Amino acid sequence: MVNPILLIIAPLSAAFIIPLMGYGLKRIVKFIPPLVMGFNLVVSLSLAPKVIKNPIIVFLGGFPPPFGINLYVGPLGILFSCVISLVGFIVSIYALNYIKQGAEQKYHALYLLLLTGATGIVLTGDIFNLFVFYEILCISSYALVGYTGEKAGIESASKYLIQGSLGSSLILIAIALLYGKFGTLNMADMASRIDSVHTMELFFPLVLFITGMGVESAIFPLNAWLPDAHSSAPSTISAILSGIAIKIGIYALCRVIFTIFGATDILQFLMLLGLVTLLVGEFSAFSQDNIKRMLAYSSTGQIGLIVFAMGVGTQYGISGGLFQFTTHALSKSLLFLTTGYMIYRAGSMKISALEGMGKKMPLTSVAFTIGAFSLIGLPPFIGFPSKFMIVYSVLARQSGLYIVFLALVLAGTVIEGAYFFKVIQAIYFKGERKDDRAKEAPLSALIPVIILVLLIIGIGIYPKVLTSILDSSAAELLDRIGYIKEALK
Amino acid sequence: MDFLNNYIFYIGAFGLIFIGLYILLTRKNLIKLIIGLSIVDTGVNLLIICMGYLKNGTAPIFSRKGLNPETMVDPTPQALVLTSIVIGVAVLAMALSLAIRLYQHYGTLDMRKIKEQKW
Amino acid sequence: MRKIFSLIILIILALGVYICISEIPFGKPGTAVGNYYIEKGIEETGAVNIVTSIVLNYRGFDTLGEVTILFLASLGLGAILATVQNKTRGVITPPSLILTTACRFLFPFILMFGAYIFLHGHLTPGGGFQGGAIIASGFLLRYLGCPQKRIRQSSFVAIESLGGIAFIIIGLLGFTAGGFFLFNFLPKGVANTLLSAGIIPLIYIAIGLKVGAEMAGIIDTLIEES
C-alpha cells in the first residue's frame, strides 16, 4: 500500500531539489512538476477505491492523535487531492512552453510548493497543521502572482498579501482561542469536545474562521483580492489559483464548520453568503471587457454557487457542491489556459482583441467554448450534472425560501451565460483577423487543453465515475461522529 | 482589579491585535500597513503564549533533576508560537520585497493612490 | 471619518472578544495534551527540552511546513526581486577600518554561538530557528560592517535546499525504519546529554544551517535591492 504521506512529500522534496539544479540541469527543471504531479495523480487514484471504504489515518512521527499530527485521508481528502494533482499535472504540462519570463526555476519550485500546501490542507487532521499548509499555499500564491515583477502583478500581489495575511492572523487567533478552550489541536479531538456551537464563546472562533478562511475562499465581501490577482497573474497561475487555491479555502471552511463545529445552524447563513457572492460575482463579470478579469469574477460567482450548495447541508447538496467544485476546477482552468494563449497571441486582454480568434486558433477556441458551456451548466458537459445535483438538493428541502434562493442562483447562471456567450460570439462571429501573428497554440499547450476537454465531456456524459466518491465525501463531512471515531481509533 | 489581574495578558494580546487592526484600517502607507500586520502577528503570538500560561510556572525543560512537572507551563503553545513567528517572518519578508518593487513601479507607497487594478 | 468608523468596528469586535475570552480561564493548570508531553516527553523522544520534543517530534510535520515556509519566503523574495534589470547600487562610503576589523573579528564567534544554540536545541532553550537567526545576524553584521564584501547567493541556495532535503530524508528514513514519517528511529540515548534524543539534533542541525542560509539570503537580497 502506498502511504498517502507521499502525496505531500513528493512535491515538497521536488521543490527543495529544484534550486539545486545548476546551470547544466536547468533545462530539465520544467519537466519536474509534470512528473511529480503525474505521480501524485497516480497515487491519489490508486488510493481512492480503498479510501472510499475506509479512511486511512496516518500518524506522523508515530504518535497517535491527539498527541501527534495525523493525516486523515478520507474520501473528501482524496477527491480534493485527485483534482489538485490532476489540474496541477495538466497546468504544468501547459507551462512547459508558456513560462518563459521571469525566474523560471523559481516559478516551478513555487508552483510545486503551492500544490504541496493545497494537498497538505486537504489531507491533514490537525488544525494547526492545516494552518501551516494554509500559509504555504497563501505565501506561494502571493509570490506567484507577483513573480513576473510586472506592475499589475506586484500591485495585486501586495494587496493580496495584506488581505490574506490579515485573514491568516484571524485564523490563528481562532486556533489560539480554541486551544485555550480545549487544550487540543487535533480536529477530531476538538470536535469530540465541542458539543454545540450555541455557546457564545465558541461562536467567536467560528466567526473568525469563517472570516479568515473566507478571504482565501473569496466569499463576497472578502474577495476583493481575487479579481486583481487572477487577472494579473500569468494564465497558468490564474488557472491554479482559480481552479485549486480558492477551493481549498472552501474545503477548510467546510472542515471547520461541518467537522469541528458541526454548526448546522449556520448553514442557512452560509447559503445566503453563497448567494450574495454568486450574484455579486456574476454582476461584476457582466460588464467586464477584460477577459481575465471577467473569468476571475466568474470564479467568484462559482465559489458562491459551491458555498451555496454546501449551505444546503444535505448529503445530496454537499455532493452537488463538491461536484461543482470539480466542474469549476476543470472548466475554469480550461478557460484560463485557453485564454492564456489567445491573450498571448492577441497581445491584449480586452475581449475585443480576441475577435476572430475562432479562425486563427480553432482548437483553442472550441476548447474555450466547451469550457464556457460547461460552466454555464449546459449538457452534455460536466457542468450539467453538478448543477442538476445542486438544484435537486435545494428543491428536495421543500421550502419556499429555498426556492427563492434557487431562483436567484439560477438568475446568476443566466447572467453568467450572457457574458460567456458574448465572448464566444466575439471569438467566432466578430471581426476578421488579418494579422498572421495569431496562430494555433503549440502542442504542449494543446495537449492539456484536449485532456481537459475530454474530461469535461466524459464526466458530463458519464457522471457516475464521480458519484461514489462524491457521496462518501459528503457523508464524511456530515458524519461528525464517524470522523471522530475513525480519527481517534 | 481582580479582572485586571486575571486578564492582563489577554488585554495586552488583544490590545496589540486591535492596535494592528486599527493601523490596517486607517493608514494608507504600505510600510505602515505591514507594520500593522506585524503588530497583529505579535499580538496573536502573545495570545498563543497566554493560553499556556501557568501562575508561577517554570519552563518545560528538565535541565536539572527535581523540577516539578506540575508547575511546568504547557509546552504546546510555545512550540506553536515558534512556527507562528517563522510564518510571520516569511510574510514580512514577502511583504517588504513586494513593497520595494511597488515603490519602483509607482514611486509611492500610498495605497490610496495605487489603484490601477480595480473594477 | 474613517477613523471613527474603524473605532466603532473595533469596539464591536472587542465585545465579541470579551464574551469569548471571559469563558477561557487564564493561568489554569495545563491541558491534557500538554501534561502528556511533559510526562512522557523525555521517555518518548529523549529530549529534555519538551518544547523541542514537540517541535521536532510530536509536531515535527508542522516544523517541516515551517521550514518550507521560510524556504518559500526566500524563493518568493528571489523571484520577485530577481528580475530587476538595472541594479543601481547607491554609492557606498567605505567604512572605517575599526568597524571592518571588529566585524570580521566578531563574525566567527557569532557563527559559533549560533551553532551552539542549534546543537543544544534539545537540551536548553533554543534550537534550529533560533540558531539560524543568530547565524543570519552574523551575516547581517558583515553586510553592515563591510558592505563591499558579498557572499555568493548560490551557496546559500545550495545550503537551503540541502537542509530541506536532509530534513525530508531523515523523515523518510524514519518511515522506512519505523513505518512512520519522521519517526524517531535513532537510539534515544541518555537524557540531558548532547548525543541523545535520536534524530532531533540531526534535524536541528539541518534546520539551523538552512535557516541561517535562508535568513542571510533574504537579507542579502533585500540589501542588494535597496
Next chain:
Amino acid sequence: MVTVMKILEIIVSPLVALIVGIFFLGLFRKMMARIQWRYGPPLIQPVIDLVRLFNQRGFSHGAVFDLGIILSLAGALVLVLFIPIGGMCPLANSGGLLVILYVMLFAPIGIALSGGEGANPNISIGISRKLILTLSYEVPFIFIILSLMSYYQTISIVEIVKAQAHYHWSLFSPLFLSGVAYFMILPAMLGIRPFDMASAPQEISSGIDVEYGGKYLAFSQIEHALSLFIVIALFVNLFLGGGNLPVFLLKMLAVFVCGVFIHASFPRFRIEQATKYLWFWPTIISFISLIVIQLIR
C-alpha cells in the same frame, strides 16, 4: 330527386345572383342620376356594357394578371353557393359561416394579385386602400358574426336563417346592436361612398380597375355585381330573417336602396378617416353587442 334539386340549385343560385347583381348595378346608376337631377342611363345599361366589353380587345400584363381575375370571379361564384337565397343553399353543410368568411377572401385577393402584376402605381394605391379598408371593416364584422354564432350556437348560416323564421328577425332580438353595427359597415363592405376610396375615379383613375379593359373589365364588373349581391344577401339572411325568394329579393332591394341613399349623400372619406371611423363606432357597438350576448346567454 334530391340530387337533381341540388344540381338545379347549384346552377340557379349563381344565375339569380348574377341577374340581381347586374340589376342592382343598373339601378344604382339610375337612382344616382335621379338623385342628382339627371335622367341617367337605362336600367339595362350594365348588360349593354358587358356585351360590349366582352367583344373588345383586352390588355394583359402576364399570367397572374389573368389568373387573378379568374380566381376572384370564381371565388365570388363559389361564395354565392354558400349563401341561402330564399331557401336555396347548395353548400349548406360545408363549414358554414366560417367558410363564408374565408371564401370572401378570394375576390379581393384575386383582384389584388391580378392588379399587382399590372405594376401601375394607381393599382398599388388602390390595392393598399382596399386591403386596409377590408381589415378595418372586418373588425366590427367579426364581432357581429361572433355575436350571431354565439347567440344561435351554430356556425351554419342556414341554421341561423331557420332560427329567425321560428322566432323573429335578429335585428329585433338582443342582436339589435349587431344589426345596427352591420348597417354602419355595410357601405364599406359594398365599397360605396363614403368608403369608395379604393376605386376613386377622380384620384387614382378607378384604382384597381385602371389596367382592365375588354373582358378583364367585364369580369371585374361581374365580380363587383356578385359581391354587391353577396354582401346585401348576407345582411338580409343574418338580420332580416331571409324568407322565400320574392320576400328575400324585396328585402334586398330595400337594403340596397338605403345604401344608394347613403352613397348619394356622403362625400368620400380618406382611408385613415375610414379606418378611424370603422374602428370606432361600429366596433364599439358590435363589441357591446357581443358582451350583451355573452351576458344574456
Next chain:
Amino acid sequence: MLIQSILIIAFGGAFLTYILGKASSALRDFLAVLISVSLTVLIFLAYGKTGEIAFASFMNLPLVLRINHLSWFFAIAIQTVTTLSVIFSLSYMKGKERVDFYYLMMLLCNSAMLGIVLSGDFVSFYIFWEIMSWSAFLLISYNRGGALYAGMKYIVMSIIGSMCMLIGIMSLYSTYGTLNIREIHDLISTASGEYLLFISILFLAAFGVKSALWPIHVWLPPAHSEAPSPFSAVLSSILIKMGIYGFVLILYVISGAALYLGLGGGSFRYILTLLAAITIIIPTFNALMQDDAKRLLAWSSIAQIGYIILGISIGTSLGLIGGLFHFFNHVAFKALLFLAVGAIEYRTGTRDLNSLGGLIKKMPVTFIAVLAGTFGLIGIPLTNGFVSKWLIYKTLILNNHPFLAFAALVGTWGTILYSYKLIHNIFLGQLPENLEHTKPAPASMKLPFIILSVVIVLFGILPGIPLKLINLITASLGFDLLNINIWGIASESGPLNIINIFAAFAVALIVVWFFFLISGKKVVISQDNSYAAGIDVPKGKYHYTVDFYNPMFRMIKPYFRDYMDEFYSQLVKALASLSDRVRRLYCGDLGVYVIYIVLFLSILVISKIGLNLW
C-alpha cells in the same frame, strides 16, 4: 432498437459530416443529405410503433427513449424539414465560410430535436433541449453583424426558460422520485392544485420562451431574420414547435385534460388562452410594419404560434386536433416561405421588401412556392391552413370563447395584409433595373419548394390523412375519437366537407376559365406600358411598393411598437448599470478592502450577539 439507431445515426452523422468536411466538401454535402434522407426513411418506418426503452442512466436516473404517435408525428415533421433545409443548403451555403460548422450545428440541432420528441423522461428531455438551445445559438450567430445581438437575445432568453424548466423538473423529481413521463403521469393525480400550478407555470415559462409566447417572444424576430435562411426555416417551423411539444407534453401527457382544465380553478387555462390570443394579434400587426422579408415572416411565426397554442390550450378535442394540425401546417408553409425568401436572398442579395419587386417572371417556381405558402398561411380554402384554422375557430365559437375567436379571426385578416405585402413587394409590381438579370432558383432549392407546396395543397384538399393520425394522438391523450373522413370532419354542429368546396371551386374555375377563353381577345403588353391618367409612369424611378400600408401605419405605428422588447432592453440596461455599480465595490483601494474584511467580521459578531440571527 430503431429509436436508438435513429439517434445514433443523427448524432454520429452530425460529427461525421464535420470531420468529413475537413477532407472534401462534396463528400460532406453528400453525407449530410444522405444522413437526413436516411433518417427520414427510418422515422417513416417507425410509424405506428409504440414503445419505451431505457438506453442509459444518468445520476442513477434511467434515461428512457419512447416512441408513440405523438412523438412520431413531431419527429417526421422535424426530419422532413431538416432534410429539405439540408438539400436547400447545398446551393445556398456554397462558397460561404465555415460550412462544416454550419452542417454540424444544423444536424446537431436536428438530432437534439429528435431526441426531445423521442425522450421518455425529463432528464434526457432536458439534455436534448439544452443541446438544441446552444447549437441553435451558434447557428443564429453565424451571420455576424446583427446576428450577434439576435443570438444573444435568443440564448439568454432560452437559458432563462430552461432554468425554469430545470426547477420544474427537479421539483417533480424531488416530489415523485422519478422523472419518467409515464410514471409521473400516473402519480400526478395525487398532487395538490397549488403544486401543479407551480409546476405548470415553470414549464409555461420554459416552453413559452421557446415557442415565443407573447410577453417572452422578443428573441424570435431578430433570431429568425438573422439566421442563415435554411436554418431560419428550421427555427421557425420546428425549433419553436418544440415549445408546442412541451405544452402538449405538460398539459395533456403529464397532467391530462381534466387536471389541466381544473388548474388554478380554470384560471391557468384562461390566462394561457388569453396570452395565446395576444400572441396572435400583436405580432400580426407588427408583421405588417416590417420591411425585411424574413422579419415579417418571423413575426408571422409568432402569430401562428398563437393559433397553435390557442388550439391546444382550449382543452377540447377539436381544439387540440386543430392545434396539432396547425402545427403541422405551419411547419409546411413556414418552412416553404423561409426557404423561398432564402432563395430570393440568394439570387438577389437582398431581402429588403422595398428594393425588390417584379420577380415573378424571373423566378416563377419560387413565386408559386410563395403563393402556396401564403395561401396556407392565410388559410385560403383548399390549403391545409384553412382546415386547421377552421377547427380552431369552431371549437372557440362553440365553446363560447367569442373574444378568443375574435382575436383569431382578426389575426387572419392581418395575415392577409402582410402576406399580400410579401407577395406584392417581391414578385409583383415593377422590376427594378438592378434585378433584371436575376436567375431562377437552382434545382436543389426548387425541390423543397415543390415538395412543400404539394404537401400544403394535398393536405388542404385531403385533410383526413393527417387528421386521422392526429385523432389517434388525441385519443391516446384521453379524448374521444372524432368522426373523421378523408375530406373533413362530420359533426352535428357544422361539419366540414372539403369535397364540396373543392368541387365548387373546380367547377367555378373551369366555368370562368371557359368564359375567359371564349370571350374577346387579349393582347399581352409589357409591364411598363401602363395607364396613369395621361402621365407617363417613369421606369425605375418609383417603387410603388415602398410603404405599402402607409396610411394604416400612420395610425397604428404610435401604438404598435414592440413594448415588450423595449421593456426588456430597459431591463437589460438597468442590469448593466447595476452591474457597473456592483463592480465599483472593488474600488482598488486596499484600505477599503481591509475595512470589508473587518466589517464582515463585526457584522457576524453583531448578528450573533446583538440580534441572535442564527
